[in-house]
Amino acid sequence: MKAKKIRCPYCGSPAFLHDASFVYHDKSNGGQLYVCSRFPVCDSYVGVHPGTTLPKGTLADKSLRRKRIRTHKIFDQIWMNGILSKPDAYRWMADKFCLKLKDAHIGNFSEYMCDQLILEAARVLKNNHVPLPLAV
Numbered sequence: 001m002k003a004k005k006i007r008c009p010y011c012g013s014p015a016f017l018h019d020a021s022f023v024y025h026d027k028s029n030g031g032q033l034y035v036c037s038r039f040p041v042c043d044s045y046v047g048v049h050p051g052t053t054l055p056k057g058t059l060a061d062k063s064l065r066r067k068r069i070r071t072h073k074i075f076d077q078i079w080m081n082g083i084l085s086k087p088d089a090y091r092w093m094a095d096k097f098c099l100k101l102k103d104a105h106i107g108n109f110s111e112y113m114c115d116q117l118i119l120e121a122a123r124v125l126k127n128n129h130v131p132l133p134l135a136v
Ligand SMILES: [Zn+2]
Pocket: 008, 009, 010, 011, 012, 013, 036, 037, 038, 039, 042, 043, 044
């Protein structure tokens, strides 16, 4: 599969596909990442879906990467606790934010959108008496 042409949303530079060890210095990690060509000055990258060259979302800086992980931890509790099935949880997310289902992916979310989803998902968990996962 051919690498996609992607630009860094922070600095406008092209991003290139690298082995994850390029960023993590941990050969055991495996996988690939799209990394801003100005890395590490511009600390911006995104992983690919395993076995493909398709990015999991838009390139993210450290702050956004952390927030997306936190958002996923909270959102995933909805289907992991069986409040909704996984497909229904994504449909709920899409409906809540007037997104097309194909756009209802945390990997595409900004920090603002992550914050909104955390609020809404936390409300669903609270109403179903599921405790929030601990902060990461
Ligand atoms: Zn950049």
